[in-house]
Amino acid sequence: AQKVTQAQTxxxxxxxxxxxxxxxxxxxxxxxxxxxxxQPPSGELVFLIRRNSFDEQNEISGRYSWNFQKSTSSFNFTxxxxxxxxxxxxxxxxxxxxxxxxxxxAGTRLTVKP
Amino acid sequence: DADVTQTPRNRITKTGKRIMLECSQTxxxxxxxxxxxxxxxxxxxxxxxxxxxxxxxxxISDGYSVSRQAQAKFSLSLESAIPNQTALYFCAxxxxxxxxxxxxSGTRLTVV
Numbered sequence: 001a002q003k004v005t006q007a008q009t010x011x012x013x014x015x016x017x018x019x020x021x022x023x024x025x026x027x028x029x030x031x032x033x034x035x036x037x038x039q040p041p042s043g044e045l046v047f048l049i050r051r052n053s054f055d056e057q058n059e060i061s062g063r064y065s066w067n068f069q070k071s072t073s074s075f076n077f078t079x080x081x082x083x084x085x086x087x088x089x090x091x092x093x094x095x096x097x098x099x100x101x102x103x104x105x106a107g108t109r110l111t112v113k114p
Numbered sequence: 115d116a117d118v119t120q121t122p123r124n125r126i127t128k129t130g131k132r133i134m135l136e137c138s139q140t141x142x143x144x145x146x147x148x149x150x151x152x153x154x155x156x157x158x159x160x161x162x163x164x165x166x167x168x169x170x171x172x173x174i175s176d177g178y179s180v181s182r183q184a185q186a187k188f189s190l191s192l193e194s195a196i197p198n199q200t201a202l203y204f205c206a207x208x209x210x211x212x213x214x215x216x217x218x219s220g221t222r223l224t225v226v
Contacts, residue, residue, distance in 0.1 A: 101172070
């Protein structure tokens with residue numbers, strides 16, 4: 001069975017701090033996709049990144065970076081120099097390679113204070 | 115216009131009523147999904163469809179049904195609404211390569 005755990009329910013930081021959101025997953029599949037989505041206060045869900053299980057390279061996009069470690073089944077997300085606009089709920093998700101049964105974690109609510 | 119449009123945005127209904135949530139997309143994707151979001155539980159898959167003739171149950175399909183009327187339209191029905199179906203419902207689409215889902219803005223459903 002697949003499972004995604006985001007142990008941090010809520011995180012609060014002050015603007016310009018760095019923050020890491022943890023994601024640990026369980027799967028019996030050897031090939032799979034991992035995702036991060038952002039849900040700002042307005043409620044929509046915004047796709048941030050997809051990573052496939054073959055690619056363990058870390059990725060950086062501006063202030064965002066992702067660290068995928070297959071050995072520890074983790075796919076953590078770091079925001080550098082956080083900003084108030086980063087305040088949102090962030091979801092990590094996992095999907096098998098050959099079907100669309102995407103499982104989401106419970107989400108981490110990030111609050112960035114000015 | 116949004117790529118994925120959900121109607122209505124908000125709905126309050128009474129226990130026992132039948133209600134339909136509608137979703138349409140302009141992405142041209144074959145794959146469409148219905149999810150429900152509850153606080154502390156993330157999103158859970160209700161139904162998904164790979165094409166017009168394909169319907170599949172997700173993790174929590176009991177109490178729900180769906181209809182794929184066309185490639186662009188996928189509706190979710192609650193045959194007899196109950197209060198624990200109060201939630202935020204999302205429709206989503208994806209391409210074959212699963213580059214990432216495109217979500218609608220959500221429908222907030224309250225069953226009283």
